[in-house]
Amino acid sequence: MSFFCLLWIPLFYLLRRSITGGNGSGGVWALLFGCITAVIQFFLGNIVSPGGFEFSRWLFGFIEIVSLPVLFPFLFCIIFLLFRWFSEEADYANFMLLWLIPVAAMQALSWSSFNDPLLLIAVPLLWTAQAVGIAFFISLIIKNPRWYIVIFSILFILILPLAASSSYWAFFSHQLFRGFMLFSVTMIPLVLSIILHIAKK
Numbered sequence: 001m002s003f004f005c006l007l008w009i010p011l012f013y014l015l016r017r018s019i020t021g022g023n024g025s026g027g028v029w030a031l032l033f034g035c036i037t038a039v040i041q042f043f044l045g046n047i048v049s050p051g052g053f054e055f056s057r058w059l060f061g062f063i064e065i066v067s068l069p070v071l072f073p074f075l076f077c078i079i080f081l082l083f084r085w086f087s088e089e090a091d092y093a094n095f096m097l098l099w100l101i102p103v104a105a106m107q108a109l110s111w112s113s114f115n116d117p118l119l120l121i122a123v124p125l126l127w128t129a130q131a132v133g134i135a136f137f138i139s140l141i142i143k144n145p146r147w148y149i150v151i152f153s154i155l156f157i158l159i160l161p162l163a164a165s166s167s168y169w170a171f172f173s174h175q176l177f178r179g180f181m182l183f184s185v186t187m188i189p190l191v192l193s194i195i196l197h198i199a200k201k
Contacts (some may be wrong), residue, residue: 001115001116001117001121002108002109002111002112002115002120003108004106004120004121004124005104005108005111005120005121005123005124006104006105006108007121008104008124008125008128009097009100009101009104009124009127009128010101012128013094013097013098013099013101014057014111014131015192016093016094016097016132016194016197017091017094017197019194019197020091020093020197027094028094029076030073030076030094030095030096030099031096031098031099031101031102033072033073033076033095034073034098034099034100034101034102034103035102037069037072037099037102037103038102038103038105038106038107039106041069041103041106042106042110045074046060046064047063048060048063048064048066050064054171057169057172058165058166058169059175061165061168061172062161062162062165065119065123065165065168066123066127066130066161066164066165066167066168067073067130067161067162067164067165068125069100069103069127070096070100070127070130070131070134070161070164071161072099073095073096073099073100073131074096074131074134076095077092077095077135077138079094080095081138091135092134092135092138092139093131093132093135093136093193095135096131096132096134096135097128097131097132100127100128100131104124104127107119107123108120114173115121118171118172122167122168122171122183124169125183125187126164126167126168126183126186126188128134129160129164129185129187129189129190130160130161130164132189132193132194133156133160133186133188133189133193134157134160134189135193136189136190136192136193137154137156137157137189138153138157140153141153141154156189159185160186160189163171163182163185163186164182164186166178166182167179167182167183167185167186170182171183
């Protein structure tokens with residue numbers, strides 16, 4: 001399971017790039033900042049106490065485990081967009097996935113002693129789903145900046161991290177049905193994005 005956590009994101013990145021043919025805009029920056037993030041996280045440890053099964057556990061999952069690691073590269077995507085450091089053809093998903101590679105490697109080492117499929121399998125999948133899903137809605141806004149498209153996309157960008165963290169919390173709390181439902185919701189934009197790219201080919 002540790003190998004899955006270590007290898008899933010780089011392998012998915014290569015698979016997705018072979019399908020989409022996206023360029024590598026900001027790739028060096030993504031890997032550099034990802035390494036810095038992983039090292040800082042390693043030395044700082046947990047900022048939020050994990051608590052039990054209630055809101056503190058959900059908050060812990062959101063900040064430490066599931067969503068904040070993806071929201072960091074998303075924030076940098078927004079900065080790069082505002083300063084026009086990305087070209088119009090930039091692939092935001094590739095940027096976020098590259099950022100997450102060193103983060104996943106560091107967490108694979110940290111979590112290997114737990115041997116927990118929730119951490120080592122579900123969390124990398126949730127990271128991937130959020131990165132690709134958020135990037136999908138960013139591209140939708142750029143290509144179709146109509147007001148209803150913008151509102152719809154922003155709404156789903158906000159929902160994805162909440163659904164992903166809630167899925168982690170539900171699985172941790174042994175609420176398997178709710179966990180799978182939320183996991184499925186999180187995965188929908190990723191699957192839709194891949195299907196659309198394949199259809200274009």
